[in-house]
Amino acid sequence: MNPSTSALLTDLYQLTMLQAYLDREMNEEAVFEFFLRRLPPNRQFLIAAGLEQVLTFLCDLHVTSEELSWLEQTGRFSPGLLRYLETLRFTGDVDAMPEGTLFFPNEPILRVAAPIPLAQLVETRIMNLLNFQTMIASKAARSVLVAEGKPIIDFGLRRAHGAEAGLLAARSSYLAGFAGTATVLAGMQYGIPIYGTMAHSFVQAHKDEVAAFEHFAHAQPDNVVLLIDTYDTEAAAHRVVALAPELKKKGILVKGVRLDSGDLADHARKVRRILDEGGFREAQILASGNLDEYRLQVLVASGAPIDSFAVGTAMTTSADAPSLDCAYKLQEYAGRPCRKRSEGKATWPGRKQVYRRLAATGLLAQDIVTTAGDVQEGEPLLQSMMKAGRRLAPSPPLQEIRDHLTAHLAQLPDHLKRLEAGAPYEVRISQALQALAGRVDQCL
């Protein structure tokens, strides 16, 4: 059983509501939108990600016979619901911002329009996919901004929250500008460049470090990055300096060393000096160990001679903001706009579009959220992605998403690139949308 593709990876209430809708033949078109209510702490922008997996999920949506039998034997569901699920297919429309688009709170990044039983049923998995990937891509983009061009690699699988989190974190951080990942399956599944060195256990399993380094270099002659902090970092750097010329004679080039503990800036400086004084200026230094965008910024600002970074747990779990305040809300039913008014959770009604205006400098000036029919100055960000259950275009290659994101990050004014939140970017609610909200409130 592959949980990632099961239609039963959903909340029970989706099925109980579905049954109720079917009972009364409530089958009119419902419009749901996915958006964020507010930014996580210390965030100034977000990056839309996860659309590809949402579209795949919708295209493949079905209930297997095994799932149907199980649902039936629970005794909780009506024959009408089981018949409906037996031939379940997604037949709705999807509009969305392309992956890699910069966005802000109150801006829908995805809209589903479908008969209400269907549009409701897919809520849980759509949120599950968009929440996670958007959260990771947004954090990864922050790291890329502070790393000032130095490559960053995802090392997070071991503490990712399960299998899919590890894979999708590799994907989302790569689309946000990471150089690659250590996760082999992400290489196979998404074509992401894969990177890897060695573990401390490899060094420990040998009688001494030199033996381990030599052995590894012979086994991986094209990819010799040596982990030097198992016992004493600087002593190991001296060993690398002594070993590198020997290996060179045999045609094996040591690419560099990896630091994984202690004061990384201090070790990097000492190790750089040892390598340089040993005539091994071309060796690169890769640093890892509890890194995140805050530490990257400090390390880069310190001028520590680190050439590339590997980040793991903090990125893969989005440790400082492990969820988004996101929602998938009903905005229209049977042609009638609606809104939720629960305390602290009120939403703007109806189908919406987001327009982005740039300043003469090419930098972001203002976004406007308006009703889908209303035309505003600027670029509309939501595009039609699926009609009547069919995708309108094939999946864009990850490289295209990376380029799209790079272009968007270049539009960020400097103050929005900072890791700490300052004055928020202006997202205006149009008069048309405000007027609609007023009318909706009056009818209730």
Added chain:
Amino acid sequence: MNPSTSALLTDLYQLTMLQAYLDREMNEEAVFEFFLRRLPPNRQFLIAAGLEQVLTFLCDLHVTSEELSWLEQTGRFSPGLLRYLETLRFTGDVDAMPEGTLFFPNEPILRVAAPIPLAQLVETRIMNLLNFQTMIASKAARSVLVAEGKPIIDFGLRRAHGAEAGLLAARSSYLAGFAGTATVLAGMQYGIPIYGTMAHSFVQAHKDEVAAFEHFAHAQPDNVVLLIDTYDTEAAAHRVVALAPELKKKGILVKGVRLDSGDLADHARKVRRILDEGGFREAQILASGNLDEYRLQVLVASGAPIDSFAVGTAMTTSADAPSLDCAYKLQEYAGRPCRKRSEGKATWPGRKQVYRRLAATGLLAQDIVTTAGDVQEGEPLLQSMMKAGRRLAPSPPLQEIRDHLTAHLAQLPDHLKRLEAGAPYEVRISQALQALAGRVDQCL
């Protein structure tokens, strides 16, 4: 492709090291142990979870022909490695604490003994599974302790980090004492009781709340819990009071109401009064909305008339501690104990056993970590689970794990049940283990 069962769901360095081990025919037995270096903030104990998925992973370990072809076409791996992977099976031994066991830092909860290429290869997925489930079970047990017997339900799938995280969070929180989950697939896959009510969108899609409530009650006559905060909580409670007798005449019993926003304690008191004054004393109140163990404690202490709770995002992401400082470390190779001495990451060498001593009161007194051969007073916590790649016993039913955990939680002294960390529980390192560490340091 099901990522949860792929052998390529691993770090690239596992494959590069594997190739190096094969090159030199380094195939002696390696012993790795999984343990935590320290407790997460505000934690006083941990609950072992995830062993079932680790054993299943090891039993099923293999590389598919599709994976092999992909590895081959990358051009990175030797024919020897590819041949090894083609017939890959796990043939090692596993000792572990049963799931649901209470444990503390520096205590191994799992030991793998296998030829080094194999013991190393499985590191990433073992960590991925044990880190996540142990983290969730530990946090869920805290919630169960403060809820003082009130049922708690997992509502977290939508913001879980992907598919597997949602499923495994349902499993881990259930084994820690939750009453059930909203995740349908967790019901099918693990037999966990499933719960669900209705969404705000259901109310919004009807012309008014009464129509929505009536409709839902007819569609789900055995499970009528009505969500009353879409517009005005207390007004909706009055509607429920008026509606319930009408439904009762038709044989439909309203079980209760759900609050999902605002000041939950205040709304619960007002709604309870409205229900009671309306003669509807048997109606239960379920509360949800940004709950975690800290808020549960406050709500329970306030005496708010809430009968059960649903917790979501904070639990499923372990928001206040979204990873564990865990490690899977080489402790012995070819009969020779070893240890890592990297700064701040030093470990105790060799195969270990943990003994637990109880006081005369039946409460925890002291744990002792010692060498696997050394016998101490108390109960040994690690048991043999797998020999030569075969499980020694079938999977215990989840109910048995829940009972094991309940017995362990009953051994916690009151001060260790608190949500904030106080004086840590005593975990002693035996003289035998200290002596071994001394000998290991001398040889290096």
